[in-house]
Amino acid sequence: MGAKDVERQSPNVFRMRLMGAEVIPVHSGSATLKDACNEALRDWSTNYQKAHYLLGTAAGPHPFPTIVREFQKMIGEETKQQILKVEGRLPDAVIACVGGGSNAIGMFADFIDEKNVQLIGVEPAGKGIDTDQHGAPLKHGRTGIFFGMKSPLMQDKFGQVEESYSISAGLDFPSVGPQHAYLNSIGRAEYVSITDDEALDAFQILCKKEGIIPALESSHALAYAIKMANAEPNKEQIIVVNLSGRGDKDIFTVQEILDKKGVL
Structure with a gap:
């Protein structure tokens, strides 16, 4: 580690x-x-x-991304069963954070053939997508070979791997699983980015409104869902967010940052 x-x-x-x-x-x-x-x-x-x-993420040489997807896809299978039971229809959008992409491919797998369901992966924009401190290879990387896989990779003009950055340890990764690269290339999934500050805001909102402490990874997906809902407040839509982890592990990181900002 x-x-x-x-x-x-x-x-x-x-x-x-x-x-x-x-x-x-x-x-x-x-x-x-x-x-x-x-x-x-x-x-x-x-x-x-x-x-x-x-390996816990959907990256690396075959068959590791496939193994991870097969074990993680129960997330999407159970989500589909539950949303149909509760709402009687499929969601309009499914959103998950993406570092290597294990939780996201697990959530997306059972919805890929459901063409009316929008799949949205959220990469970490870190300090800003236009800075050199982010972890968004799908939108700002180039195809390269890394860990025995061919996938988008953050690299310099000489092909050397650049350091990624994210407030979230689980998203701090300079490449992404090849399954996400494929979904992006065929337009089946959309990949966006959320900054540290946006993720922190979403983290606090869920804590205060629902009494749930989310992982900083999941907070990126939550932040985009909030942004998406606010963009069309009068639209009736079902948005599913994969809250992929608990935030107990992140509370000291968040406390340090919020103390410096004088928020708490």
């Missing part, structure tokens, strides 16, 4: 260690997700006879 992410997600790391897991911080590179993946692949290739590589 990237050393920076160990710090950002210290509650999760503490839980893992309590349950007996060995968590090894990776200090190379930007000390984030991509560097942890690099080290895991390097270790696996050396010790493949006694180790197995497990």
